[in-house]
Amino acid sequence: MCQNVVGKEGEVMSGFKKIGEKIRYYREKRGLSQKMPAKRTFMTAARLEEIENGQIIYQFWTLQKIAKALDVDLPELLNFD
Secondary structure (H helix, E strand, O other), X not given: OOEEOOOXXXXXXXXXXXXXXXXXXXXXXXXXXOXXXXXXXXXXXXXXXXXXXXXXXOOHHHHHHHHHXXXXXXXXXXXXX
């Protein structure tokens, strides 16, 4: 289940935003549009865009599916060093 989330003063939740930025980075690095990984994860491109922008909360298994679709190790998406 996904939910729209906005924090204090309209700020998007930072953890989801950071993960979303990494998803976008790896997607663009592989030259993929939002449509291809969205199709591989059985979601819409609009939903993937919301995830990349940190606008929604999603379940861990969704992140696992995205990582697999992008051929990225899940720990790499969660590493912020």
